[in-house]
Amino acid sequence: LGILPVALAGLLIGYVLAVAVSSLRPAREALSVAPNSNEPSSASATKEHPEAQPMGLRWQNIDSQDYLQLAGNLRAIGCPESVITSIVCGRVTALYRARIEKVRNPLAKYWSSSVERSTSETEVAKLVQERDKLLTQLGLYTVSDSSSAELGDEKRAQIQQALLHFPAQRLGPSSTPEEQGQARANRKARIDYLSDYLSPEELLNYRMYEDGQGHAIEFLTRNVQLTPEEFKKVFLAIDNEDLTQTGGKLRPELEARLKEALGPERYGEYEESHRINNVVLYDFAKQFKLTSEQVGQLKQLRTSFSNAPMNRENTLAYKDAVGQVLKNSSAVQRFFSSPLFYRVPTSSQPASGVLPGK
């Protein structure tokens, strides 16, 4: 009998002790965050949260100017990673948005010279780069919420991982061949990585729209109106290659691949569209939103005029006929502003140039 009160007393004391310890725990957890770590460390935290309250969460006890500390504090109270990303990313983005806003005069485009605009754009680009670098260092770089939205959160997280491990590099006209090569190698590594997580169709869409030369290939073939199937074939044939053109041609190996993808007839049309006088005519057509019928009529008129003797009567007749087709005096004026538009050269040269590529 003597044992029962002793046992009950022990139970009671143990229970009271446990309740007392528990009531202190939340405050301790909110406090105990080591910098750059998920592990609690009350020493560093006491300094970080001098005004901690024993009961309940208070933002002032979680907040920190140090992003890693803030993330650690949030982790310690069980905050999910997605919310930590929202909070820390939001703070970094707001900081840089304010800095970008301070240098970007929204009215400058109306009166600045191209040099002034370019200087301001460079400054903005530097800040954007700095922000992205910081987000990457914090492991928080996120793909935009519209990119690959159809893939869902898990696959988009893998895309983010791929971009973190094999960063996309912005290339410009002054990029060296080494930089271009590195950019292509990184992209290849990203695609290889993602092939483990995305279906072949998803991967193709990602390559075409998010991380590839879809736009450059569209630009290259812009005057032949490819069907969706043709576009996919062409994309698969020449994606992630150097699309620099010399004399209107890609390097021979790529031209051969392009021909194989399009078939001889369509490739012929593509080649024809790449002749310099056609390139300018198609761009002119795009500028004035001409129909394909109007373009066809202009081509016919141009060929007839170029073969006819050049005299006042023919010239007036030509201008009159073009006016009938275009029905727009500005367009007619533009058309006759350069022989590139209104004449077919005796030996029609293909266009040359470098396509915008990644």
Add this chain to the structure above:
Amino acid sequence: MKLAVFLIATVLGLALGLRLTSPAQNRTEATKPAEFAAPTESMLSFKAVEKPLLRWSDVESTNLTNYVANLRAIGCPEEVIRDVLRDEVKRILGKKFALTMSSTNVPIVPSQRMEFRSREHARMLTAVDSTLYNDLGIEREAFDTFFFTAAQEHEILRANALYPRISTDPSDPASVEQARQNKIARHKYLAGFLSPELLEYYALAREGEAHRVAAFLRAMQPTQQEFLNVFRALNNQDATFQNGRFSPELETRLKAALGPERFAKLVALKGSD
């Protein structure tokens, strides 16, 4: 013997006590927020907070109004609430956007697809803003910009909330008049917070006046001073150019704004249009 019993009982009591008072996180795993399908009425209607907020899991809620209230209750600043809830609402509405983007009628050609996606994404963002600012009553963000301080930006937001921009239907004179009245009211309201110079920049940058002046001065490549002078000259003036002339009053004002030489160039350019 008694000591052993006492010690065992104490340990048991301690274990029982710890189990019963274990943190919310461990016991609420089963009630973690379910995946949202869409921000439904039940996610937005307020339900009183009853339990103490000890862990993040006590703060977050599938009911967005409660989520906001809980964040406010722990002293979370408005910008943090906005960042957290914006991503949460985006996640909810993003599912519909994702569904649209995976449908078969999305164009294949990159530029067309991008245009389609931008349009759909803009629609989603409008819905996100509406949920945040109209349904959940979160404060819109205001920050320092090139011309205005955060406080001035806040007043600009307020002016737009009080006297909103309304889409006008040219065939409905009432809507056109209402839009005009609201624009005047915004200007009047902001005159209490912005200097005359800043009010001009506001009109140019935020009320579409710069675009109007730029269209008027097309191909002139004006300096900043010329641009501002012409903006002032055009104020409340009919800018019609007919038979090689502006109205006499506007002509006088433009000559003063640009000087005779540049005015002559403007007339020549207008004539060639």
